[in-house]
Amino acid sequence: MKFPFMPFLHRISSPPRFYRMACRWIPRLGWTGLIFMLVGLVWGLGFAPPDYQQGNAFRIMYIHVPSAWLSLFIYTVMAVSAVIAFVWRIKLAEVMIIANAPIGATFTFLALVTGSIWGKPMWGTYWVWDPRLTFELILLFQYFGVIALYTAITDRRVGARAAAILAMVGIVTVPIVHYSVVWWSSLHQGSSFKTLDNPAIAWSMLVPLLIMFIGTNLFYLAVVFLRSRNELLLREKQTAWVGEILDKGV
Amino acid sequence: MFNDFNMGKYAVYVWSSYGLALIVLVASYVIPLLQHKKQLRILKRQRRAGRLEQ
Numbered sequence: 117m118k119f120p121f122m123p124f125l126h127r128i129s130s131p132p133r134f135y136r137m138a139c140r141w142i143p144r145l146g147w148t149g150l151i152f153m154l155v156g157l158v159w160g161l162g163f164a165p166p167d168y169q170q171g172n173a174f175r176i177m178y179i180h181v182p183s184a185w186l187s188l189f190i191y192t193v194m195a196v197s198a199v200i201a202f203v204w205r206i207k208l209a210e211v212m213i214i215a216n217a218p219i220g221a222t223f224t225f226l227a228l229v230t231g232s233i234w235g236k237p238m239w240g241t242y243w244v245w246d247p248r249l250t251f252e253l254i255l256l257f258q259y260f261g262v263i264a265l266y267t268a269i270t271d272r273r274v275g276a277r278a279a280a281i282l283a284m285v286g287i288v289t290v291p292i293v294h295y296s297v298v299w300w301s302s303l304h305q306g307s308s309f310k311t312l313d314n315p316a317i318a319w320s321m322l323v324p325l326l327i328m329f330i331g332t333n334l335f336y337l338a339v340v341f342l343r344s345r346n347e348l349l350l351r352e353k354q355t356a357w358v359g360e361i362l363d364k365g366v
Numbered sequence: 367m368f369n370d371f372n373m374g375k376y377a378v379y380v381w382s383s384y385g386l387a388l389i390v391l392v393a394s395y396v397i398p399l400l401q402h403k404k405q406l407r408i409l410k411r412q413r414r415a416g417r418l419e420q
Binding site for chain 1: 367368369370371372373374375376377379380382383384386387390391394395398399401402405406409410412413418419
């Protein structure tokens with residue numbers, strides 16, 4: 117089978133090329149992400165109107181919703197990398213599994229904790245065993261499982277293979293988290309954002325949320341490049357291209 | 367309309383969420399960045415000592 121983007125994928129999946137690309141893109145993505153996040157935050161915390169029911173507590177949304185979205189998105193990226201690593205044994209895909217897992221766990225943790233802090237004034241409790249919350253917690257443990265399995269096995273390639281299987285199987289949790297508020301009667305409110313034509317919240321609240329989305333996603337990309345760069349360096353430390361970088365720089 | 371970042375009775379919830387997020391996000395960027403510097407230093411030393419030859 118021939119895909120039009122295959123030559124491009126082949127080119128960037130070469131470790132030295134990817135490493136150099138990562139070095140170039142980390143500061144660009146990091147700074148742009150930071151600027152978007154600052155604008156989104158000032159807008160969301162300082163200028164968006166308070167909610168008619170939740171008052172100012174709704175403003176936790178600007179970190180909670182992007183974190184929760186990333187917790188699912190990063191898992192999906194990790195599972196797709198796992199399929200590629202498992203089927204084609206592409207080294208970069210193995211690196212991507214282990215580069216994504218900690219940052220996915222980070223955003224899942226943030227989604228859970230900020231949600232919990234939001235829950236206290238709105239629901240009267242920090243935690244309930246509600247489907248949405250429970251499966252998000254399971255997702256956090258799945259990230260831990262992938263990291264633990266990979267680090268427990270000395271041979272990185274064998275470890276990546278084991279972690280890939282766990283990551284692939286665990287993808288079932290992603291749609292369960294996403295649809296949990298639809299399938300079950302949940303304490304958790306429904307989605308604030310479905311389509312651009314029909315948002316569930318006012319535009320004055322939605323625009324800063326979208327800006328935070330862009331910012332946090334760029335930030336995520338920067339961190340993925342940071343982590344995959346480290347992993348590549350360790351895995352390939354005995355190759356000629358790493359030698360060249362050690363001697364002459366990038 | 368600017369609200370002076372005044373969160374009223376929800377201040378403690380809003381600011382603790384963002385304070386935590388700030389710490390966690392800064393750490394998740396800075397830790398791998400410092401690891402990279404450290405790795406480069408260690409690998410350069412190993413290379414000079416000839417311990418990275420195949």
